[in-house]
Amino acid sequence: MASPNKKAAAATTSRARLASIVKSARDTMRKDAGLNGDLDRLPQLSWLLFLKAFDQRVEQVGETLDPEYRPAIGKNYRWQDWATDRDFSGNELKTFVNDDLIxxxxDLRGSAGNADDPRNVLSTIFNDVTNRMQSGTLLRDLVNLVDEIHFDSSDDIHTMAFVYESILKEMRDAAGDSGEFYTPRPVNRFMVQQSFLKLGESILDPACGTGGFLVQAYEDLMKEVDTDSQRMRLHADIRGIEKKPLPYLLASMNMLLHGVGAPRLVRENALLQMRDATAADRVDVVLTNPPFGGEEERSVVEKFPKGYQTQETSWLFLLAIIDQLKKGGRCAIVLPNGSLFASGENSIGARIKQKLLKDCNLHTIVRLPQGVFAPYTQIPSNLLFFEKGKSTSEVWFYEIPPPLARRGYTKTTPMPVEDFDQCVAWWGGEMRERREGGGNAWKVSIADIEKMGFSLDISNPNVGEDLEYRSPEDIVDELIVVENEILSLLKGLREELGGSA
Incomplete structure (x- = not known):
């Protein structure tokens, strides 16, 4: 390998410049016969970005701050040793990446018992990484483009995180066809906000996907960090579990871009991980959108107590989370309508809900309209908020109304964060004070829930009421919004048909 041609420190990468580089990188990957679609191209780009960011934000910063710092990645394998060498190209580069680097x-091994050792994260990621690019020349071009992206400042990190999040959204749209479901950012934000997180609390997402809940929690809590010790403690308190290699890689990259060099992510079946956990592993807060509609294998189901054994993943996650929480711990979880409906003495779902209501205070269920999770599913979902250690006496329901003049949200008209504003105002702060029924809100006693066989699929009794007086100005504003949306759709259709707008 030729000696590396190290670059001088570069200026901050602007958002426009970064978007241009990423577009060029994706165009380069489209030319390679080994990459088919975004589900191949995004992992390829992500592991290269990860190595570039890791070298610049972890290794180089560590060497600057500590003269005795020992890099996690050995000589010749760091980004600065091979990627910046423009003479190292073609088949030579491809052979090095395939046979040596990956x-x-x-095979890296971190210090035993040291969760902060980044070698553990690196080895977990690269155990599942494959260079799918067949052309060494295109691989060289791609590496050169990634090397143009810089992470010298917090502004660079925020810029890259913004662009990366837009790429993740596109990947999520593609992954929906293969059974992957991801949580929209407004839902992430609302669930984190209404969990009222505090520094020093341990926070877990046992189905973390690409890390949306963890990043949102980290960003919110970083606003309260004043010291290095608080920051290090926060890094240790944000934890995730993910079963599949691609989301694990994306979550690791996502956390790195937000400043967490050695994220506490575990690649494991979360149900097994939680069932094997000890009291010391319990956490203060769980934020999650577990998979639903799938079935777990028998060996996993048999880890659960008799009478609660089911192959439905959402039920198993709910049961495992109850045990995973400390006394006084809190959870915000996404569940589909079908999970709320299950009732009757012989229903495992009803028995799990009975346990939930007995062991926890299920204080709030937020009912979402159809299409919030489009394009993955049109099934209406619910956000459940509960606290462990006190039985439920009553459950408050709040129904988010559908968007103006439509039955629900769609991929092209997704749910904006502002649609949660009225619910936040009604919530009543951390202590949930001053809640009132009527309109979109109602409460149901535990006695009534028991009479219904523990069904929680309870419709709004206020439907049909004149929820609020609406002025003619408001109605006209609504009509303008709807007409503009229709006009936009018609223009798009006209363009598709080959006409001029």
């Missing part, structure tokens, strides 16, 4: 990174 096997070396996959």
């Amino acid at each position: 096997p070396y990174l996959a």
Whole structure:
């Protein structure tokens, strides 16, 4: 390998410049016969970005701050040692990446029992990484483009995180066809906000996907960090579990871009991980959108107590989370309508809900309209908020109304964060004071829930009421919004048909 041609420190990468580089990178990958679609291209781009960011934000910063710092990645394998060498190209580069670099990174071993050792994260990621690019020349071009992205400042990190999040959204749209469901950012934000997180609390997402809940929690709590010790404690308190290698890689990259060099992410079946956990592993807060509609294998189901054994993943996650919480711990979880409906003495779902209501205070259920999770599913979902250690006496329901003049949200008209504003105002702060029924809100006693066989699929009794007086100005504003949306759709259709707008 030729000696590296190290670059001088570069200026901050602007958002426009970064978007241009990423577009060029994706165009380059489209030319390669080994990459088919975004579900191939995004992992390829992500692991290269991860190595570039890791070298610049972890290794180089560590060397600057500590003269005795020992890099996690050995000489010749760091980004600055091979990626910046423009003479190292073509088949030579491809052979090095396939036969030396990836096997070396996959074989890294961190210090036993040291969760902060980044070598553990690197080895977990690269055990599942494959260079799918068949052209060494295109691989060289792609590496050169990634090397133009810089992470010298917090502004660079925020810029890259913004662009990366837009790429993740596109990947989520593509992944929906293969059964992957991801949580929209407004839902993430609302669930984190209404969990009222505090520094020093341990926070877990046992189905973390690409890390949306963890990043939102981290961003919110970083606003309260004043010291390095608080920041290090926060890094240790944000934890995730993810079963599949691609989301694990994306979550690791997402956390790194937000400043967490050694994220506490575990690649494991979360149900097994939680069932095997000890009291010391319990956490203060769980924020999650577990998979639903799937079935777990028998060996996983048999880890659960008799009478609660089911192959429905959402039920198993709910049951495992109850045990995973400390006394006084809190949870915000997404569940589909079908999970709320299950009732009757012989229903495992009803028995799990009975346990939930007995062991926890299920204080709030927020009912979402159809299409919030489009394009993955049109099934209406619910956000459940509960606290462990006190039985439920009553459950408050709040129904988010559908968007103006439509039955629900769609991929092209997704739910904006502002649609949660009225619910936030009604919530009543951390202590949930001053809640009132009527309109979109109602409460149901535990006695009534028991009479219904523990069904929680309870419709709004206020439907049909004149919820609020609406002025003619408001009605006209609504009509303008709807007409503009229709006009936009018609223009798009006209363009698709080959006409001029």
